[in-house]
Amino acid sequence: MKLLPDRPTIEFLRKEAKDLLAVLRETSPTASLADAQRALAGQYGLRDWPALKAEVERRIAATPAVPDGLAEALAASFGLGTMLRPPRPVAFTAMGRCWELTTDRGRWLAVTVFDWITNEQAELGAKLRDAAVAVGVAAPVAVRSPRGLLIEPVQGENWRVHEWLEVGPSPALPVSAAVARRAGAAYGKLHALAIPTEEPMNPYVVWRRPESEWDKLLERARVAGKPWADRLEAILPVWLDLQTIETAVDPGELILCNSNLIPTHVRLGRDDELIVMEWDFAGSMTPALELGSALTQWVMRPTLNTKAVAAFREGYGDWPTLELSSFGVAITAWLNWAYNAICEAIDPQDSDHAEFAEREAVGVLDRPMTRAGLEQLLGECGG
Secondary structure, three states: OOOOEOOOOHHHHHHHHHHHHHHHHHHOOOOOHHHHHHHHHHHOOOOOHHHHHHHHHHHHHOOOOOOOOHHHHHHHHHOOOOEOOOOEEEEEEOOEEEEEEEEOOEEEEEEEEOOOOOHHHHHHHHHHHHHHHHOOOEOOOEOOOOOOOOOEEEOOEEEEEEEOOOOOOOOOOOOOHHHHHHHHHHHHHHHHHOOEOOOOOOHHHOOOOOHHHHHHHHHHHHHOOOOOHHHHHHHHHHHHHHOOOOOOOOHHHOEEEOOOOOHHHEEEOHHHOEEEOOOOOOEEEOHHHHHHHHHHHHOOOOOOOHHHHHHHHHHHOOOOOOOHHHHHHHHHHHHHHHHHHHHHHHOOOOHHHHHHHHHHHHHHHHOOOOHHHHHHHHHHHOO
């Protein structure tokens, strides 16, 4: 689900709606601006355009305040210089809030990261990012602290910092054929690097929960009085069926992959250049498994986009053979994301996480991954 920035403007959303209208008309020539506005509101988890405008007004009136001493602590930890003005909130993400910092040395984007993203993990991403930039993939410049680290603990959370980039929003969904082609090209360049790795695949994209844990989750949703508990019960058999699609991996085929190059981790730059913002999820995967994950993110939201499939494949180049098992990592990651979003919606950490998780929980129930959907995608993308 798309997230509004902390300082949104209605002009920003109007441009997004117009851009989305152009995409909708690639497959539905009679689509109207009202259709695009309604679709865009849905991507932000809101029912319609008036509700989206009201949310913009609410956010403008309730700009988040920076925790005491955070900006100065970040500047000191990463050697950014002396603060010249108060930090500004940028956006709340699944990992936490991002802040814009302005010092006597420049402008920076400070980002919280998950606890499991250690400096060693970030170094994997930096290795891939540096190689990718050398072959033409656009990415922000990471800042190392005076200790030479990419990740530093500040006020109880792990942080990383990038040099500030003037970028546009993440691509609206469905993506245009042009954006899909650029995404495919980015994946093609990364896979052509074929950086060898002896690291095992991340357990998060391999391990699957037993049925009993899903039953307990449903009971927790009912006890919490969640209005979507019945929908969760209805979709659980579909998700458990997904878990029967497994993947056998030849360790010799593993390469270092971005592992999370999805629309929400990309920003549109000048001339709609794709800038890959996130590299900290990098890990071992096969090209086929990462493509299986990529396709579910780029060409199936909100529904299967056949023109985007063709454009993505064209941009990628030498296409590997895909099978239903190629979606194994996509299935595991999606089920884990759905489970965690529902858990967070039942028992959120704070108000920011509560709002985010509730929308994500509704989103995974409204647009669930299914075996039928994956089979349809496989038929479109071929081997």
